[in-house]
Amino acid sequence: MKRLAVIGLVLLLIAGVAYAKDYEVKKKAGDYDVEIKIDKNPPVVGDNNIEIEIKDASGKYVTDAKVKVEYSMPAMPGMPAMNYKTDTELKGYEYKAIMNLSMSGAWNIAVKITRGGKTTTVKFNVDAH
Numbered sequence: 001m002k003r004l005a006v007i008g009l010v011l012l013l014i015a016g017v018a019y020a021k022d023y024e025v026k027k028k029a030g031d032y033d034v035e036i037k038i039d040k041n042p043p044v045v046g047d048n049n050i051e052i053e054i055k056d057a058s059g060k061y062v063t064d065a066k067v068k069v070e071y072s073m074p075a076m077p078g079m080p081a082m083n084y085k086t087d088t089e090l091k092g093y094e095y096k097a098i099m100n101l102s103m104s105g106a107w108n109i110a111v112k113i114t115r116g117g118k119t120t121t122v123k124f125n126v127d128a129h
Contacts, residue, residue: 023037023126027122030118030120052067062115072084073105073106106127
């Protein structure tokens with residue numbers, strides 16, 4: 001009976017990993033509520049789709065901003081710093097882009113939202129595998 005319980009637990013854990021949710025970050029940036037989703041959790045070396053939803057103070061979707069994603073890895077012994085930028089494309093209410101993380105490790109991500117001549121930044125970190 002104990003063996004059956006262990007097998008059931010292992011199957012549940014495997015199913016949980018197979019259906020893991022997107023990597024999600026929700027942050028406040030100035031007057032904006034920003035929700036960021038990366039399609040892989042944890043993010044992986046290679047292409048990762050990123051979606052960004054922005055709402056103003058009244059809860060309405062912001063669709064008239066210029067949104068840029070900057071991602072970087074600091075310098076390490078024997079390796080220079082890596083810095084990348086990608087523009088997003090508005091599709092519906094979401095700004096979408098692809099981040100290509102070139103190696104595993106800790107990455108710094110900054111989502112820059114420019115609207116009405118003002119730029120607001122949301123920063124967070126991910127660990128790519």
